[in-house]
Amino acid sequence: MADELLLEIVTPEKMAFSDKVEEVTIPGVEGAFGVLIGHAPLLSAVQCGELDHTKNNKKTYYAIGDGYAEVTGEKVTVLVESCERSDMIDTEKMRRETEELESELAKLSKDDKDYEKVSASLNKAKVRLKVAEKA
């Protein structure tokens, strides 16, 4: 077994995940990055996207919200607004939600004050759908 690092995903509601894993991929604001044990210390902003970790050659996917990730040599702490494991998301429901948001967005013009809000929620829904499909 390869060397493992401790991954902690913390949300305001709960400690979403805390276990040893082999590798983590984090959606940083400046691009996704992978972390193995012994990574240089890093503090990065994280954007809504897809996080995965590998353990025993098995990948697990999560849809996460905005937040931060802190990496030290043997520990990764991810602080995010939300976190859902791929098999916890209802694919059908997300598909419907994505479609609804898309049609809603189509009705709005770019100067509308709700435009940014809706497109942000659409983005989130898309990420969750993508993750859900990987379950």
Add this chain to the structure above:
Amino acid sequence: MAESLRDIRRKTQAVEKTKQITRAMNMVAASKLKNAQVRMENFKPYAEKVLEVLNSLASRVMSTTNPLLAVRESQRIRLLLITSDRGLCGGFNTNVIKMAEGFIREKKKEGKEVSVIAVGKKGRDYFKKKENILSYHIDVLGSFDMSLAVALGEEVIPAFISEEYDELHVAYNEFRNVASQKPKMMKLLPLSPEDFSDEKGESFGGYIYEPSEEELLAQIIPMYLKVQTFNALLQTSAGEHGARMVAMENATSNCEEMIESLTLKFNKARQAAITAELMDIVGGTEALAKSS
């Protein structure tokens, strides 16, 4: 006889029913309180981590350029007042409202403008006619999550940056333990660097920052505000249930006392009625015996 037997019995039954209700409310509040406490516990690691990251960043790059740290002459003050939506929880809302009122009065005396953002029906209703309420959020405390704090944050942060107001305070109930809540006033904006810089931050030296430290700081400060707001919301919610639990417990024991005294009164009245009847019969037979 002041009250007939039936009157007293009816009263006893009414009190009995009230007691059932207060006891049920007490139990509901107890279970809600438990949930609220669990949420507070679960939130702690997140809040601590945010503060830790903020501490370390702030001690490295203390830029006063961040708009949320800008200290202006405080002319216009905004007050975020967090109360519960429902009553029947003792002095819970009254205490925080009183404190807020005192605060507003004081600030007005200094010639400052105060406007209120109300969370919870009680606070809004109290200040509806008295003060300038900018906006309110009601019926949200029943079930809320971080998104409420995010929404509040997004309401107050841009307004502060665009200099619509100069100072933001929050008034809420601090949850101390199940039986005790304390109204508390806290200044949220502008943030003073002393709030979150300590010597602990040095441990973060030698980090890679992505994006730059300044940008990270600019992002994490609003997050810190939301964390503070969420914390205040959580404490108020837990406090509300705690206060209600205690209030309802008192109400239940008061009901018991009342039932006891009513029962005593009922028994006395019954005994008096029996005695009166007996006297009648005895008097009657005596009269009969005499006449025969």
